[in-house]
Amino acid sequence: MDTYLDRLGVYAARLVPQKEYLVPGHRACQGCAEVLALRLVAKVLGRNNIIASATGCMEIVSSPLPLTSWDVPWIHVAFENTAAVASGIEAGLKALMRKGRLPKQKITVMGMAGDGGTSDIGVQALSGAMERGHNFVYVCFDNEAYMNTGIQRSSATPFGASTTTSPAGKVVPGQTTWKKNMPEICAAHNIPYVATACPSYPFDLMEKVKKAADIEGPAYIHILSVCPTGWRLAPELAIHAGRLAVETGVFPLYEVERGKYKLSVDLPELRPVEEYLKIQGRFRHLTPELIDKIQQRVQEEYTKLKKKVQMTNEG
16 A cells, blocks of 8 residues: 555546455445455455454454355354454464474454454453453454344443333433443553554555554554444444544544554544534434533543653653
């Protein structure tokens, strides 16, 4: 990829690898930003890649038995053990190469799951794999709820969002807790690389995946994946919604490389969160007071992140 053209914001199709490893014919919903993110991730990781995929949207749409959209080795695993299976694959490959039963070569191992499979059900296995230092890439595709089973809330569902298990009513305004901060939880494990990404910024996403694959040790990428179905917005607004998430500070793009924080999109001034919330049906019940509460929280979190960038890069 030509980073010079990328910095200029120039779109050039030749910068994107043409070979597809998530091939056409999958059954993702119209406008699904998550499958776009997965397609980009697969392009970057290439053929020498083994994927352990938890139950979730991307598993459902890509592998309806007896069909598959995968052109790389891929295994469906349970919600709770994605990282455990990925770490086992990585350890097995290492042993086979050490014994000479497999030629020494670079094979990327990727674990992938949604926000429920990562922040709720799979966090224990992920924590263990990161603690043991396995050389793999873990990608969380975060669409902020259990979308493929009926739009139930997860611990990554944002405050105020209405889901089928956190419905907005006269007394309760949807989700009542704040979104779990999985990137920070992973960064607290002192792994070599943590990043946030969004397919609305495709070249940024692809560069981070490449960096994660090249780094020795565990790498974690948290990808905001706009879901038109669950977020109740028009399919053609998915990319716009992702950009608004970044520009309002709701989902800042940043990296934590060996403890040093770096903002990928450093905004001098954030747009009002109301611009992001008002295009989504899941937030349409919010009162001005609740929107102000979310705005305050977003500003506080963004200020904390900016301080971490400053503190970890001083001296």
